[in-house]
Amino acid sequence: MNHSDNRPDPQDSLAHEPAAGSLSARARAAVAPQSPYLNGLNPEQRAAVEATEGPVLVLAGAGTGKTRVLTTRIAHLIATGKAQPWQILAVTFTNKAAREMRERISHVIGEVAEGMQWLGTFHSIGTKILRRHAELVGLRSDFTILGTDDQLRLMKQVIEAEGIDEKRWPARQLASHIDGWKNRGLGPDQVPAGEAGAFANGKGGRLYRAYQERLKVLNAVDFGDLLLECLRLWREHPDILEQYQNRFRYMLVDEYQDTNVAQYLWLRLLAQARKNLCCVGDDDQSIYGWRGAEVDNILRFEHDFPGATVIRLERNYRSTGHILSAASGLIAKNQGRLGKTLRTEDEPGEKVTITGAWDSEDEARLIGEEIEAFHAKKHPLSEIAILVRISAQMREIEDRLVTLGVPYRVIGGPRFYERAEIRDALAYLRVVNQPADDLAFERIVNTPKRGLGDATIQVLHNHARAARVPLTEAARFIVETDELKPKPRATLRDLLISFGRWSKLSETMTQSEVAQTVLEESGYTDMWQKDKSADAAGRLENLKELVRSMEEFPDLQSFLEHVSLVMEANESDTAERVSLMTLHAAKGLEFDTVFLPGWEEGLFPNQRALDESGRAGLEEERRLAHVGLTRARRRAKIYFASNRRIHGLWNSTVPSRFVDDLPETNVEIVEAPANFSYGGYGGGSRFDRMQPFSGSSYQTPGWQRAQAHRASSEDGGYSARRSGDRRGPMLIEGELVAKSTGGSGFAVGGRVLHTKFGPGTIEAVDGNKLTVEFDKAGRKMVLDSFVEALG
């Protein structure tokens, strides 16, 4: 979330809004009569910038100046007075893209870009909207955004609460179902019965509903909800939808090929009124289908928005001729595409090379040596990338680079805020900020290890569930009783006291000081200092970075939001290093020289993609290959190995069919240097092993097998209405005493059965606390939720 959030929205406070075409707007337009920002655009780009009215689809091939069009278009809208910065909705997928776009707009039009408060990711904009109307969807405006790990823990609880064996029906699987439903814009009541039944013998739908209810109780949402709840808000409150439709005079979407159904519906609702929606994307770069992205969204654009202007950007400014032709020839093999022909005016340059290696180790060695050679020729290492299909390929390559002493960096990896130490630290702060945050509390109650293990947590849970109070609240009661053994009881009490103390700190300290104190006093920093594993130092460093970054925020609340949505590791390392990453992570980047190892059937195209999604899967894999090639400016080098270890055992492999998809004129087969010993293969030319070029002899079983077409998921339109059975938030705050207890029929002298201590006689009643003389265990103070009356 950007920092301009706290600035008042001019539309909220001021009535004055210069209408398009008004005097002031025209005067403003006249300030820049020449529109210098339009200079240097090619005719298609310029058309895309100037076609401001109505639906527009810009099909922007790789390296055709997509971002430039987007930013110039925004600048144009503002400079001509067609819209004020805050009347433009500009959506991206990543925070990085949003940040870059903001920067580039500033370059064109100066600090006016600061007023663009609706430039951000789908999720950050969704959050902003939801916070304003949280009560209408059963949340409070300070709701928490859950990360994947919290989601999983919550689902596990829901599964167990339904009495389902979590081992047979893993939470991960439920998570992916729910994720899929949310991606398609389906709430618990809209999931097709057949699908809902697929999990846990027909309980899938019920679990989804239960999960959503738990989220509401916790005043929390997951990533999917940030969009889904907006949809619900707008459908149930048309007046609010209308507000936003009026506000957003112009809408722009980046990477449209990656939108899922929920995002599509979200956009369509907003665009319905004014229809000034401009989507920029490239169907040939859609590589996130498995994550819910619907290529169909882009393929169907003209149908969904009748009268749409479609503009193709086909002039490539990035790659040399052979690379571009190779990539074009490859992608032309795909059926489901809108079709573009990339062209360049650059020289043909070097052909794409194809090199066969004996095994993956040789492949790594070859790449390593070529990089060394480039380095010797003063080729900057930062302009070299190695792009792999799966992360598992990285290890061997890394090993080789380390041996050779070639500096490299891995791009991708776990995001900053996903790292355990960061999530832990945040959990502490969340509890300090909001003691009712059960998920956070559970996460750190025994981190560092303080002897509050499963048994203790179970006791807390029992009471919390029975009394319908948050865990911390439950804990507060329990430490007053004998439910826990003395040691955990004392530990838990100390912890609660600490949290009480930490909460007060924020009255006198800045939040980064609070964080520092909490992390130290809780023993968390100690834990890592004592840890002698290799990455402990890095984790401490990350924690420091976290504390440092907190200083920039006005309060803990806004920091927590930033971190759950936006925060990322500072990758802006300008050092001279080779970049190593997956093909997915490479999208949007470019390098002079790109190495593409592992072009083998089964690995790339990946067997699993083929098995699961058939032809669609193959085409997505091919798009991935296309993305890989088009990352290269001057040199693309493809490799395959004849032998590769898969799951520990060696398999002999066949070059990828994608190799055969490349036009012959643009590629060059390179023989591996002669000094390699190709173990076991007597004397023959190494070309023998590259045979598959001549005859396409692949016969992947899974490729034929799986033609299963994923159910086209365009249902769930607008008609679906939530039954109004939503319960108000049950979150019980502050001092509230457990309700379920009062007058629950326990009286002095009554006989009760305790879950642990067995039968006994009540000696005294104090609220929900009972003093019981147990037949075997003696006299104990217990909570009513742990006993039942004996008739």
Next chain:
DNA sequence: CGGAACGTCGTTTTT
């Protein structure tokens, strides 16, 4: 309750 021995299962991952 926590460390050590077992078993399991293997893509890609913007938020």
Next chain:
DNA sequence: CGACGTTCCG
């Protein structure tokens, strides 16, 4: 093969 989670024992 090796990273992870689960189980089992002290």
